[in-house]
Amino acid sequence: MVERHGEIEEEHGRLVDLYDFAPVAYVTLDATGTITRANLTATTLLGVERPNLVGHPFVRQVERADADRWERLLRDATREQGKGSCVLSLRRSDGASFHGQVSWESRQASAGTPSLRIAITDISDLIEAGERLKMRESLLDAILDGTADGILIVGDSGKVLLANTRFQEIWRLPDDVIASQEDGKLLGYVMDQLADPDAFLQEVRRLYLCEEQSVDHVFLADGRVLERFTRPFTFDGPRGRLWSFRDITEQRKAESALRESEKRFRTLADSAPVGIFQTDANGQSVYQNPVANEVVGMNMEKARGLGWQASIAPEDRQALARGWQEAVKTGRTFETEASLKMADGTRKRVQARATPMRGASGEFRGFIGVMIDVTEQRALQAKLSLASRLTAMGTLVAGVSHEINNPLAGSLASQGLALELARGSRDDILAGRPIDREELLRELDEVVEALTDAEECGQRLSRIVRDMATFANPDPKRTRVRLADAVRGAIRWMPAWASQAATIQVEDRGAPDVVAAPGQLEQVVHNLVTNAARAKRKDEENVVTVRIGPGSPGTACVEVADRGCGIAAAEMERIFEPFYTSHPTGEGRGSGLGLAICRSIVTAHDGTLTVESEVGKGTTFRLELPAAPSG
Secondary structure (H helix, E strand, O other), rough: OOOHHHHHHHHHHHHHHHHHHOOOOOEEOOOOOOOEEEEEHHHHHHOHHHHHHHOOOOHHOOOOHHHHHHHHHHHHHHHHHEEEEEEEEEOOOOEEEEEEEEEEEEEEEEOEEEEEEEEEOHHHHHHHHHHHHHHHHHHHHHHHHHOEEEEEEEEEOOOEEEOOOOHHHHOOOOOOHHHHHHHHHHHHHHHHHHHHHHHHHHOOOOOOOHOEEEEEEEEEOOOOEEEEEEEEEEOOOOOOEEEEEEEEEHHHHHHHHHHHHHHHHHHHHHHOOOOEEEEEEEEEEOOOOOHHHHHHHHHHHOEEEOHHHHOOOHHHHHHHHHHHHHHHHOOOOOOEEEEEEEEOOOOEEEEEEEEEOOOOOEEEEEEEEEEEEEEHHHHHEEEEHHHHHHHHHHHHHHHHHHHOHHHHHHHHHHHHHHHHHHHHHHHHHHHOOOHHHHHHHHHHHHHHHHHHHHHHHHHHHHHHHHHHHHHHOOOOEEEEEEEEOOOOOOOOHOOOHHHHEEEEEEEOOOOOOOEEOOHHHHHHHHHHHHHHHOOOOOOOOOOEEEEEEEOOOEEEEEEEOOOOOOOOHHHHHHOOOOOOOOOOOOOOOOOOOOOHHHHHHHHHHHOEEEEEEEEOEEEEEEEEEEOOOOO
């Protein structure tokens, strides 16, 4: 009996070991859900020592989100005997949670009370793997449905394994063909749309017998072109082939149109009467037409890159290179005029303009520009300028005979009268003749008056000579000038009578800078404002407004407007003639060269000077000068 008892205990120990060290966590619950037993695997899985686990409700190990569901399962399981299973979010003692597969079996205990035996398996890795698989499947579906390519995967058995929506759209297949996944039916629809079905079928057969990838084009009967890509694949055992189709019909049309456009451009560019060039985004030359080759004196091979800069005359090289680098850096329009030194030692004057090219998204891609040889044009302009000056000098000479003779004759007459009176008085004193004091004072007054007239004639002669020097003087050195500064400088030295005759106001609307001789520009504004002030109507206030702002495209503008008496139509035709003045008398009378000088200066600066006037309402002079290059 004792021996039998020992065997029973030994067997019991083996069973306990099997229970405790089983690979699955086992827990026994009473009807209230309290843990009555737990094996060592359960304590390890839950991270709780057996004394702290047994006697405590199992719900403490269930995450709050699943606690109510567990309580309902517990009530149902203890009310009716049976088996069940569910997945719960369980919590370890360190706070970490895991997904547990909980399987239970409800039994009636010997005392008649129900108990619940549960087995717990950590399936967190399985759930995470499943979620990753679902995510990858969703991602794959999104990629397949969102791609521009039609994808078809066919197994070696000929069965369609996968066909995305884009494939159906490209081949214009009915839904039932895709749903059936019958390769023969699908292939029949495909074959009906091909321009050369036999060649395609032969290629299909050939590809199934090889392991190579293939890229080709498929031509459809409706004129469309598909780019086809195929490659073999193996997926979990089944072998097959992946086919990718992309509709490139519009791309082909665009490429053809682009080639035709490039051909037209090249034909036009090669036959253009001006030099045409193109650069990349770094400013390196990539194209020159024949005229451009001739202008720079080198062909495209020599001019490639920045080789064309070698022909620039030394005096222009630094400034042009600096301007070009700035244009490349900023992507702005580049304009210049420079001298080129040819291989034979001759020089050319070349004018160029480069316009930035931009891609569809606005990125800078380089320049396309034109260049022209203006050597003959500049020589002709110099001759015309000389002829214009000679004509003007002829006009001056004719004017001098009139303008200078009058004050000169007046001065000589006044000086003669003063000399005669002075000599008479001197002779009377030397001869000892009686001197009448009142008569002597009268003669001295006449001498003073005659000398005063002579002085005024001399000052007029001085003004005429000064204006003639300005009119004939070559252009002085020019620099970058702000029009607002030139206007302020001109108004600063206005004569007192002008400020008394009119209210002068300035409206600055922000004009671009100009390249000019600052002193000459101030002289122009000064003359225009003094003329406007002189135009005052009797007993009425005259307001002279100087407006500064942008002019016509590419220019800066100054307007001088008055509310004076205006200019008659007959005078409008002559106001720019030398020695012509509509104010022959009065304070501030000029030499008649003021407006002629203004126009001469403005013309020399490549600008324009125009006038609009209405008798009784006022006059507006408009000065426009080319805006200075940006940068």
